[in-house]
Amino acid sequence: METGLEQERLQQEAELNLKVKKEEVQAQLEKVRAELEVQSQETARLESSCKALERLLCQSGKRLQEKEQELEQLTKELRQVNLQQFIQQTGTKVSVLPAQPTGDIDLECGSLKRLGSSRLLPSDLRALQSRVSSSLNPEGIYV
Template sequence: MQVQNQMQKVLLELEVQSEHTSRLESSCRALERSLSQSGHRLQEKEQELEQLTKELRQVNLQQFIQQTGTKVTVLPAQPAGDNGVTSHSLPDLMKPSQQPGSRYVR
């Protein structure tokens, strides 16, 4: 009798542990799905941020052009000296009053 009672207790404990393991595995799968979805959403948000940053730079350039009345031509990037054209950065081409930090460039 005593051996049978111990066997029943052990079997009951095994069943409880098995159910607990199943719940943990299910929780892990749900967590993995959630993490994967969050990763995809983060990637989408990063792409959106990159696109908005590009658009903001374009708007800022257009605003700069309107405020200064400067005609700016954007050429494809080439190493200096390829065609006799010297490349300058935008601050090199601006008047001192138009340098970054001036109240006109914001």
């Protein structure tokens, strides 16, 4: 009888241990699920941030291209003004404008140095160009 009671006690103890282990596993499973949910939300947030960053990068690239085109146009206009100024000073007629390499240019020497914050506005160049061209001879200039 004593062995029967001992076996029953061991069986109850084993069942209790199994029940405790199942509860521990269930608690750990819930904890892992909660962590997984948090990571899933973080992943979604990061993906959203990456997409927003990609859009901003694309917009910045387009603005940079526009600014480069504007700079190229302003450089052409400045060359034209410098040529007209040269023609006015020398009295020479020019029929073909040779291609000049793009790059740093010194404003006083007929070129444009890139000076960080000091930039010429298109209206400044056009005003300068109109003043120079209005003082030229009426025969005209061919470039």
